[in-house]
Amino acid sequence: MATGAHLHAMGCMQGQMKNHSNGSQNLAGSSQLRMVNESFYTDLRLFRQDNLHFKIWKLSMACMSGSQFLVADPIESSSIRSSCDNHRRNNETALILLRHGESMWNEKNLFTGCVDVPLTQKGANEAIEAGKRICSIPVDMIYTSVLIRAQMTAMLAMAQHRSKKVPIIVHNESEQAQTWSNVYSAKTKKESIPVITAWQLNERMYGELQGLNKQETADQFGKEKVHEWRRSFNIPPPNGESLEMCAQRAVSYFKEQIEPQLSLGKNVMIAAHGNSLRSIIMYLDNLTSQEVINLELSTGIPMLYVFKEGNFIRRGNPTGPSEAGVYAYTKNLALYRQKLDDMPE
Amino acid sequence: MASAATCLHATSSIQAQGSKHVFPLQMVSKGFSLDMQLRAKRKNFPASLKLHAVHASSSHSSIADPIEVPSNNNSGDSEKKSTEASLILIRHGESLWNEKNLFTGCVDVPLTKKGVEEAIQAGKRISNIPIDMIYTSSLIRAQMTAMLAISEHRRKKVPIIIHNENEQAQKWSQIYSEETKKQSIPVITAWQLNERMYGELQGLNKQETAELFGKEKVHEWRRSYDVPPPNGESLEMCAERAVAYFRDQIVPQLLAGKNVMIAAHGNSLRSIIMYLDKLTSQEVIDLELSTGIPMLYIFKNGMFVRRGSPIPPSEAGVYAYTRAAATQHLDGFSLKLRKLHHNCIFQCLD
Numbered sequence: 001m002a003t004g005a006h007l008h009a010m011g012c013m014q015g016q017m018k019n020h021s022n023g024s025q026n027l028a029g030s031s032q033l034r035m036v037n038e039s040f041y042t043d044l045r046l047f048r049q050d051n052l053h054f055k056i057w058k059l060s061m062a063c064m065s066g067s068q069f070l071v072a073d074p075i076e077s078s079s080i081r082s083s084c085d086n087h088r089r090n091n092e093t094a095l096i097l098l099r100h101g102e103s104m105w106n107e108k109n110l111f112t113g114c115v116d117v118p119l120t121q122k123g124a125n126e127a128i129e130a131g132k133r134i135c136s137i138p139v140d141m142i143y144t145s146v147l148i149r150a151q152m153t154a155m156l157a158m159a160q161h162r163s164k165k166v167p168i169i170v171h172n173e174s175e176q177a178q179t180w181s182n183v184y185s186a187k188t189k190k191e192s193i194p195v196i197t198a199w200q201l202n203e204r205m206y207g208e209l210q211g212l213n214k215q216e217t218a219d220q221f222g223k224e225k226v227h228e229w230r231r232s233f234n235i236p237p238p239n240g241e242s243l244e245m246c247a248q249r250a251v252s253y254f255k256e257q258i259e260p261q262l263s264l265g266k267n268v269m270i271a272a273h274g275n276s277l278r279s280i281i282m283y284l285d286n287l288t289s290q291e292v293i294n295l296e297l298s299t300g301i302p303m304l305y306v307f308k309e310g311n312f313i314r315r316g317n318p319t320g321p322s323e324a325g326v327y328a329y330t331k332n333l334a335l336y337r338q339k340l341d342d343m344p345e
Numbered sequence: 346m347a348s349a350a351t352c353l354h355a356t357s358s359i360q361a362q363g364s365k366h367v368f369p370l371q372m373v374s375k376g377f378s379l380d381m382q383l384r385a386k387r388k389n390f391p392a393s394l395k396l397h398a399v400h401a402s403s404s405h406s407s408i409a410d411p412i413e414v415p416s417n418n419n420s421g422d423s424e425k426k427s428t429e430a431s432l433i434l435i436r437h438g439e440s441l442w443n444e445k446n447l448f449t450g451c452v453d454v455p456l457t458k459k460g461v462e463e464a465i466q467a468g469k470r471i472s473n474i475p476i477d478m479i480y481t482s483s484l485i486r487a488q489m490t491a492m493l494a495i496s497e498h499r500r501k502k503v504p505i506i507i508h509n510e511n512e513q514a515q516k517w518s519q520i521y522s523e524e525t526k527k528q529s530i531p532v533i534t535a536w537q538l539n540e541r542m543y544g545e546l547q548g549l550n551k552q553e554t555a556e557l558f559g560k561e562k563v564h565e566w567r568r569s570y571d572v573p574p575p576n577g578e579s580l581e582m583c584a585e586r587a588v589a590y591f592r593d594q595i596v597p598q599l600l601a602g603k604n605v606m607i608a609a610h611g612n613s614l615r616s617i618i619m620y621l622d623k624l625t626s627q628e629v630i631d632l633e634l635s636t637g638i639p640m641l642y643i644f645k646n647g648m649f650v651r652r653g654s655p656i657p658p659s660e661a662g663v664y665a666y667t668r669a670a671a672t673q674h675l676d677g678f679s680l681k682l683r684k685l686h687h688n689c690i691f692q693c694l695d
Contacts, residue, residue, distance in 0.1 A: 104496075104503045110525060114517040116506035116532075118492035124461075146514070148506055152489055155455035159441075166441040169453035169485055173510060177483070177536065180451040183548035188447060195453075199514065211520035 092308045092332050093262050094137050096269040097277050100153040101126030101300040109214050113206030113240065116147050126300030127153040131160030133318045134302050136337040140266040141194055142167055143258055145201040145273060153300075154195065154271035162340045169195040200253035203273035207240020233289040243293070247279030254280050262307040274299075284312040306330055429645045430599045431474055432621075433606040434614050437490040438463030438637040446551050450543030450577065453484050463637030464490040468497030470655045471639050477603040478531055479504055480595060482538040482610060490637075491532065491608035506532040537590035540610035544577020570626040580630070584616035591617050599644040621649040 101123035105112045119127065134157065142158070144150045151169075158167045171177040183189050209217055209229070218226050229237040236242040250272075261268055270280070274297055282292040284305060297303070304315040306329060315329040438460035442449040456464065471494065479495070481487045488506075495504050508514040520526050546554055546566070554563050566574040573579040587609075598605055607614070611634055619629040621642060634640070641652040 108503070110522075115520055116508060116518055118496070118504055118506075121496050124493065124496065146508070148488060148492060151485060152492065155485060155489060156461065159455070159458050159461065166445070167455055169455075171453060171483070180536075180539070180542045181453055181547075183452055184545045185447075185548040185550070185553075188548040188550075199517075202517070205517045208521045210518075211522040211525040213522070213525075216522075 091263075091265055092306055092330055093265055094139075094267040094329075094333060095262060095305040095307055095312070096134055096137060096139065096267075097280065097297075097303040097305070098130055098134075098153060098157060098269060098271045099274055099277050099297045099299050099301075100149045100271065101130075103149045111206050111209040111212050111214065111217065113204060113210040114147065114202050115210050117149060119149050119152055123149065123300075124152065124156055127156035128160060130300045130302050131157030134269070134304075135160050135162045136340055137304065137318060137333060138163065138267040138336045139165075139193055139269045141196070141261055142269045142271065143196050143198060143201060144271045145203070145276065146197050146199045147202055147273070150201070150271045150273060151195075151197065154269065157269075157271070157302075158193070162343070164343075165191050165193045167193045167195045169197065196257075198253055198257070200249045201270065201272040201276045204243060204246035204275035205241040206237055208238040209240065231293055233293055243275060243279070244289070246275045247282060247292075250276040250279040251283045254283065259307075263310075285314065304329060306333075428602060429643060430602055431476075431604045432599060432642040432644055432649070433471055433474060433476070433604075434617065434634075434640040434642070435464075435467050435471075435490060435494060435606065435608045436611055436614050436634045436636050436638075437486045437608065438467075440486045448543050448546040448549050448551065448554065450541060450547040451484065451539050452547050454486060456486050456489055460486065460637075461489070461493060464493035465497060467637045467639050468494030471606070471641075472497050472499045474641065474655065475500065475604045476502075476530055476606045478533070478598055479606045479608065480533050480535060480538060481608045482540070482613065483534045483536045484539055484610070487538070487608045487610060488532075488534065491606065494606075494608070494639075495530070502528050502530045504530045504532045506534065533594075535590055535594070537586045538607065538609040538613045541580060541583035541612035542578040543574055545575040546577065568630055570630055580612060580616070581626070583612045584619060584629075587613040587616040588620045591620065600647075622651060 100119065102120045103112060103117045103123055104120050105115070105117045106123075107120050130153070139158070139161065142154050144154050155167060168181075168183070171181045183192065209226075212220075214226075228235055229240075232242065234242045234244040236245060254270075258268055258270070270277070272280075277297055278292055278295045281287065281295065281297075281303075282289075287295065298317075301317050304318055306313045306315055308330075318329075437456065439457045440449060440454045440460055441457055442452070442454045443460075444457050467490070476495070476498065479491050481491045492504060505518075505520070508518045520529070546563075549557070551563075565572050566577075569579070571579045571581040573582060595605055595607070607617070609617075614634055615629055615632045618624065618632065618634075618640075619626075624632065635654075638654050641655055643650045643652055
């Protein structure tokens with residue numbers, strides 16, 4: 001619906017923008033600013049002329065970007081105020097899914113499941129590379145499993161993020177843990193990204209196969225049985241979970257805890273495991289059990305979804321920043337990225 | 346069958362601990378021959394000489410008679426026989442709030458890129474020191490430091506975090522292969538090793554805290570032994586729970602001959618060092634631990650001997666802290682030491 005076009009601002013930029021939601025352009029003086037719709041490439045070159053215009057620009061950025069933050073400067077123009085309301089009606093948020101990279105048991109070819117094994121150096125590098133790909137996508141909350149390989153992936157990825165907000169792991173395990181981790185500055189809290197750890201996002205529990213060599217498991221139980229456990233939807237290994245059981249607890253958690261955050265306008269990142277993530281994708285994309293069995297998630301390559309008006313729209317894999325060109329998945333994400341570009345380093 | 350070979354290089358000032366004796370030293374290596382080139386101060390020794398001595402400060406290096414060490418066929422028993430265990434302490438590197446100059450305490454803030462690098466470098470320094478158990482705090486910056494450091498380790502045992510928080514967590518994390526269990530290093534997380542809890546200062550900017558409470562008050566909280574910040578811990582309180590945990594949980598492991606690594610925080614570690622080195626409260630306040638630089642202690646006959654900071658392997662030379670540690674180091678791979686330069690020091694604790 002909205003017109004899409006390349007966006008160039010050369011010379012100085014006035015920063016007065018009206019009617020952002022439908023993407024119409026505003027010509028003010030020598031600047032041209034056109035908004036971009038989902039499926040077009042955005043090429044942004046913005047220059048700010050002076051501080052005043054920058055403040056107005058920054059405020060409108062604040063309204064339009066997916067993340068919520070306060071800007072202290074007074075709102076000067078009513079047109080800008082209305083653009084903020086347009087955004088809230090827009091209510092579009094980003095959902096990033098990140099599967100952790102190589103763990104030390106992957107390297108040794110052992111069934112891992114819920115055994116808490118850390119990343120290899122390669123896995124750590126995968127997390128860092130993944131972080132570079134999402135460094136310009138807003139993140140307001142992070143969910144991970146209780147396993148260190150997912151948590152490290154989240155932390156290493158966020159260390160690359162441009163927003164300079166700090167992830168803080170929330171501790172609820174006991175009253176002391178809660179009291180001891182209190183933050184006493186409201187400003188600091190605003191610049192924090194809560195990280196919530198949940199066993200429901202753990203990898204599928206592999207029961208009596210955990211720790212076994214894939215070869216020796218085949219010798220012990222027979223190749224077909226092992227293949228069945230690994231690739232069926234509802235047959236669990238002895239004392240373990242089937243993919244169906246894993247999906248049941250992962251998707252309930254997603255629906256009960258994570259989706260409400262998305263509806264509230266929070267941009268969310270989930271760092272988890274092959275089976276818990278494909279279970280969630282099964283829900284997001286309405287896959288059949290056969291389709292989900294065949295779904296293979298690349299490790300360390302983030303998947304982006306945009307949550308809009310109750311629907312999940314798959315947006316593929318964000319490209320690395322070194323790649324030429326800027327791909328904005330939605331207008332809001334483009335503007336967020338722009339805001340980061342304007343931020344002093 | 347154990348061929349003993351070692352190499353010693355005496356430079357002008359090698360100090361054996363507090364004495365001027367000649368320390369004979371024999372390294373035990375399982376079936377490997379060491380091919381080394383010796384360079385003493387004024388003599389050139391041909392390769393594959395068996396046993397040499399280090400002498401401090403005298404102008405010549407003397408060669409002592411080789412010592413027969415009973416050859417050890419059981420690699421697993423060598424530690425127990427010598428009742429000697431290594432204890433590595435690592436303080437985590439830069440966290441995201443260190444970078445922003447905010448009081449952190451027990452807020453669970455992760456490492457910066459620099460902190461990650463520090464952990465990896467620390468790992469390189471200890472890559473040859475045996476580790477059987479790891480203890481960390483419940484904060485991610487210490488856990489990540491431990492995991493990143495171990496990913497540099499040469500032994501290739503895999504650290505596995507123990508989950509005891511409830512019955513399901515315990516059950517779900519079970520390992521069903523004995524062989525795999527043997528190749529694992531249990532990692533135990535304990536809140537008692539957490540950083541000192543900083544109460545109402547947590548999250549505050551160091552500047553604004555000074556403005557809020559006054560510079561002297563803040564200085565007192567930070568640098569006194571027993572004055573806690575509001576709703577926080579004093580260093581004394583931190584030490585009390587950290588050292589109690591160390592004594593109750595970690596010392597028994599060392600007594601059983603397990604080599605232990607503790608990855609924790611400035612205040613919890615200096616509390617433990619206060620215990621290991623028998624420091625006074627004034628001394629512990631002045632103690633500053635470098636971040637990302639591991640500290641090695643040897644636990645032997647119930648006593649802790651400080652061994653300083655291990656040098657990374659890229660620096661020329663091999664530093665053996667004790668025979669047992671050197672044995673472990675030589676074990677499992679063949680050594681070809683071509684040139685030993687000035688940093689080659691052997692110390693024998695017998």
